[in-house]
Amino acid sequence: MNTTATSTPSAGRKALPAQPITLYRSAISGHSHRVELFLSLLGLPFERVDIDLAAGAHKTPAFLAMNAFGQVPVIQDGEVTLADSNAILVYLTGRYAVDADQWLPGEPLAAAAVQRWLSVAAGQLAFGPAVARVIQLFKRPDSPDAAVARAHALFAVMEQQLGQSAFLTGSTPTLADIANYSYAAHAPEGNVSLQAYPRLRAWLARIEALPRFVPMVKTPIGLAV
Known part of the structure; x- marks a missing residue:
């Protein structure tokens, strides 16, 4: 697990999540990166969990319970588990961006x-x-x-x-x-x-x-x- 905790005040954030958002990703995945990039731009605290795609970690029952399509990225934000990179971008905008109308x-x-x-x-x-x-x-x-x-x-x-x-x-x-x-x-x-x-x-x-x-x-x- 790689951890990033961002706590610097940001003009683009409504409020920090109660705990760091968990990002299940592959470092070489552009789909994962777009979510990581947006989390960082919003100044949100998050933890990276690298999924070993070569070893089939995205096809295990535990991962498929989070995303039945067996794809990264997935985020966990408190009780919210959400898959699909573009859907995650929309969620993060509505949930955390002060300037939400700029992004969407x-x-x-x-x-x-x-x-x-x-x-x-x-x-x-x-x-x-x-x-x-x-x-x-x-x-x-x-x-x-x-x-x-x-x-x-x-x-x-x-x-x-x-x-x-x-x-x-x-x-x-x-x-x-x-x-x-x-x-x-x-x-x-x-x-x-x-x-x-x-x-x-x-x-x-x-x-x-x-x-x-x-x-x-x-x-x-x-x-x-």
Whole structure:
């Protein structure tokens, strides 16, 4: 178990949880990292529990009782047990963020804009750069060509969007940015170059400059950038 206890007052927090939130994660999982990143950005105390995916720890009865799909991440916040990275982001926003309307706006059109990118994170991002990275990381025999092509198609759209605003839905970061950051930043590990996307790379740098940003571990595979 790795422990992080953050107690510095934060403008982005309603109140500390009664006890540290437990984050069941894999350090190399972008889905896990987006939750870890948001916990840190909100200044919330949490404990990391690393799940050994290679050993099948995510398929044990104890873990399946927390998430029947056998996937990380999962959080435990007091009596609340919650799976699915994007669902966890929504929960943490509503439960703990003072500036909740920044991260997940209440205005219908702005809310829809964020939801669109949450869907992208579960769709084009997951089946593009995330899959390309998994193929390289675990040396799978699958051809990466389709995933790499999907990644470049996605990044071309993001590059266009980021020519209109500093973040994916406007001038300030939202859950859209948190959900899409990790696998975009680590796309080169799946042999997806970011060289052709200067606006996307600048967006990554803006997220990395946020107070209490925490990086995801880099793996020694793929391209440099």
